Amino acid sequence: MLRIFNDELMNPNNFVVTIELVPGRESFGRSTDTLVGIAKDAFADGRVSAVSITDNPGGNPSLSPDVLGYEIFRHGLDVIVHFTCRDTNRVGMESRALQLARMGMKNILCLTGDYSGKGFGGRGTPVFDLDSVLLTRMMQGLSERLIASGDPEPFFTGCGVSPFKSLRSECMAQYKKLDRKIEEGAAFVITQLGYDINKFNELIRHHNEKNSHVPVMGSVYLLSPRAARAMNRGRVPGAYVSDPLYEKVVEEWHTPREGLQAAIERAARLGVVLKGFGYRGIHIGGVHKSFRTIARILDRMEEIEDDWPQYMTEFAAKEKQVYYCYDRVTSDEDNPGRKPGIKEQVLEHWPYVMLRSAHNLFFDKENALAPFHRKFARFLDTHDKTWILKRCMEDPMKGALLSCQSCGDCGIQHAAFLCPESQCPKHTRNGPCGGSRDGSCEVYPEKDCIWIRAFRRLEHAGRLDHFLEDKVPPRNWELNQTSSWINFHLDRDHQK
Template sequence: MSRNFRSDLSDPDRFIITMELVPKAESTGRSINTVLEFSKQALNDGRLSAVSITDNPGGNPSLSPDVLGKEILDSGIDVIVHVTCRDMNRMGIESRALQLRRMGMNNILALTGDYSGKGFGGQGAPVFDLDSVNLLCFFNMMNQKSEDSDHFFKGCAVSPFKWTEPECYAQYYKLRKKISTGADFIITQLGYDARKYYELIQFLKNNDLKIPALASVYLLTPRVARVMNSGRIPGTVVSKELYMKILEEWKSDKRTGYFASVDRAAKLAAICKGLGYRGIHIGGIHRNFKTVKRILDRMAEIENSWQDFLKEFDYSQPDHYYMYEKNKQSALSSDILAPKNSKATSFHKLHFKFLHSIHNSLFSINTPHAAIYKKISRQLYQNSGIVYHLVKFFEDVLKKILLNCQQCGDCGIEYPGFLCPESGCPKHMRNGACGGSRKGKCEVYPDRFCIWYLAYQRFALIEKTENMATACAPPRMWELNKTSSWINFHLGRDHHTKLCSIAGACNTGLCSPKKQTVKTDRIK
């Protein structure tokens, strides 16, 4: 019987099972046959609501999920297509969305995406013209523009497994934004810490966010556990202790190791169901659908005793930050928020306070002198003479010193706490952290702090970290590249203006987050 992911998700009595399929860099051959065979068996099995297909996983080229997805969809099982922002600019993504609609495919997992990997002739240019929040907003607008106004059913990702307080809050604040901009479901990243899985459920409940969440469950083999433990798969966490345990399980014979891994996946699935997840998203199975059946059969056997397994999923790191205090009676968290202790360094305090005050007095729409600034800017812009170039030169030098400015002409420093998203973030994220940071450090440049980690500490200085959940940044306006961002702002030419279609949509509340605070009190 064919399944429909969206209607299955709307059935409160159904626990949703989906599975991730990973095509490789070939258009025919064994990997493609395996994926198609998996889908056929998933359909026959009847327990899966959809399969999801990755989009150039790890940033490396593979067969298009749209093409493969269409073939699978036609065979009778629903498909969730991963759409990342890494390889296409907004035009490419719009063209792809039109193609997906034409093909009758509607389930989207909107992702920022891993950084670029290697293709023909070396590493590809990372695009990141949009981010995952913009992408959700874009698919909303695609829906609004069409007769079939709810064609695209849009999912987003979150990593509840972050180490530090700033990363943890940055993830949830961005999730808040994604939900406000139209996400219909959530799929988590992978970790082996039941308390962290529960934290997401607590956050959703505490903020009255009624969105279904699917928990990632994975078949961990020693090879994958090693890669995840080394941090080479962004957003996933496998502790050293768990990795050693898996090595031990697989040491004597592979069969014992394999069944231990199946059992672990089934127990984690049962726990997530018990914690309140609406479903699970199974990954890491590439050879034989029998493994999926074994996990689901085992899960069905043990799911009523899920609480007995909680202690087996306590792979927290000694320095892990949890948003809620530990519950002394169980292996989970209580409903009391943990203290916030993260502090900006003296340099960041000074840098933030200086730029914050300058910005408020010179670059706020509400500044009392806005009309004067606008008049001066108009004269400079219309004359475009030597004075304009002198102002532009002064701006470039000052902002290069203060922000390592790249002269994008459409300044977005107010979003990441007065840091430059162009020079500070290799993915140019204006709406929050991607899932890839590790212990506060950038996924791409591990010697640098993630700017969103710093943004949290900087906003904490003025008790405004919740800005990270409510200030929605439209995509950068490329037509302003290498022009004066100061003048563009005062003339209303940059993304703050309603002339930019997405900014216009945000300003009219179409896709902007509701100005709702993120609750930090006890769970009701």
């Protein structure tokens, strides 16, 4: 009998188990057969509610989750399809969503996605036309359309979150973005992978204060030395394995049999602790060969379930340089009361003050000068002279200050006067992706994430309550290469 993931997760008496499958680059062959075999065995075992299938993980091409998912779905196991924003624009995404609805696969995990990897002829174009917040909003709108057209079942849309962040600014940004995704319609949450129990505790406490009606599933990963190394070195965006844990895993796997046994035990212990914390399920990853390993984790969880508090200490060492919202350990580097240095003043504070003052003067429709600006914009527009303003003032000024790409639908005011188009490689308009590490950008680690910079700018200006406060729509591509100043005053951009 098909177990319905949606029904099982929304029943508060259930503790739900899902497993993550990672397709390879082949459409046929042993690796694909193995994944289908794992799914079939999971169905026969009866303890797994659904399998989730990744969408070109690491940005590299792999068998589509839609195709593999459908094959598994037809064998009788419910499927969660990972849906990222990296490879297609909003038109392609909407079309894909309709296709999934037609196929009956309505459990969608909305993710911004890892940055583009390598495909035919080199690195692929990073599209990121929408971010995960906007994708969630799009799915919500599509659900309404499905219902209106007579489909009884809307999409069951979930989102990801990474609590494994070291800076206060990163933690706050992640949680604020999570709240936003839930406002936009995310009905379940799956965490990123990581072995820091205080961060799992932090997330569930934060979440229960605001959104306890939305179930959260914690990721439990079977740690091999290879996976532990990748997570420890930051090669899996948003994931976390500490140095001591990585060293321990390497030692355990000197004898592979013992290594596997230790990994199963660790996964089971983390699983029962998450259940004890009030997570509504676990999402098991890192098992690529056989369902037997997953069955062993679940068997062991059943054996040790009642003893969960004793396992908390195993994953509870707090990292010195990491910020924890509860029972915190704060590094000086991210101390809320700290004064910014000269470099930060020059790069962050003063540009913010200057751009905000200019914005208030020229781009506030309540301002006394606004009617004049509007008239001037209309005059230039009707006489086909907007290029004068754009080329002589807007492009040089915004180019120098913001590396402006002339998108024509300016969103800097939502990001503390930083540009989401030119300064964020994923063009996120509604907060950071999950990939930042110690405040650095996932794609360009030598740079700070713009949302962490925005947080600092607003905090220093005493305006932190404005951080991620706006629901920013997607960029309007019709306005590309036009004057965003004119578009604002003539109500053509998203601020109309």
